[in-house]
Amino acid sequence: MARKQFDLIVFDWDGTLMDSTSTIVKSIQAAARDLGLPVPRDEQASHVIGLGLHEAMQAVFPGIEPALYAKLVERYRFHFLTKDPELVLFDGVREMLTELSQNGYFLAVATGKSRVGLNRALNAVGLLSLFHSTRCADETFSKPHPAMLQELTRELGQDLKRTVMIGDTTHDLLMANNAGAAGIAVEYGAHPVEQLQSCQPLFSAPTVAHLHEWLSGNA
Incomplete structure (x- = not known):
């Protein structure tokens, strides 16, 4: 046909x-807490879902020290991986x-x-x-x-x-x-x-x- x-x-x-939306949001927020950065609201964190991880962090945390982006990515991955087995x-x-x-x-x-x-x-x-x-x-x-x-x-x-x-x-x-x-x-x-x-x-x-x-x- x-x-x-x-x-x-x-x-x-x-x-x-x-x-996985809520898990991604919580992982972004946890990464911010780890580094002492302002914790984004749920809607701020969810808006960048779908972007590449570095682009997402740059959008959520504009204007921070450039070296912090790599640390944010590392902390995000740590938190996301702890929840990864639970995702359906x-x-x-x-x-x-x-x-x-x-x-x-x-x-x-x-x-x-x-x-x-x-x-x-x-x-x-x-x-x-x-x-x-x-x-x-x-x-x-x-x-x-x-x-x-x-x-x-x-x-x-x-x-x-x-x-x-x-x-x-x-x-x-x-x-x-x-x-x-x-x-x-x-x-x-x-x-x-x-x-x-x-x-x-x-x-x-x-x-x-x-x-x-x-x-x-x-x-």
Whole structure:
């Protein structure tokens, strides 16, 4: 059966497939406490989810001594890793990805995580074999630069016009816009719905079930 709109479906990871938003926020806040820096509010910390880790720290803690950024990254990783084994996929994600794979879509991940972090997470939840390719922030430009999507489509021989990026942040949706791909928002992650809507996504999913239903009928 001919595809309706898309051949390649690209997912963000944290806050889109994995329920990790609150853990990331708490890890950023704990890193700040460790170094005696002002602790960011929840909304400040959650806004940078999806960016590369160094870019995220620079956005949350502008104007601090440059040498402190590397220390913030190290303390963040320490705190996140202590919680990493507890993280789980959102309900319905595994079933949705399995169905999309069985229906012949190319599946990929574009994430602000590091390569080591993403591989660890994929192995932990047993999803590595479902994705044709992945891109991480320490391998190319951070979102919202279009490079991740451009590189994924080139690698997989796909067309950006038949590619959709699915994510919970404006960083994801702006990357899609910048690349000339479609964007779909999920409303259960890091950024408020009104911010997501400002990026004019093709669809906005309140839950994984809504996302699964939309993809089954429209992708």
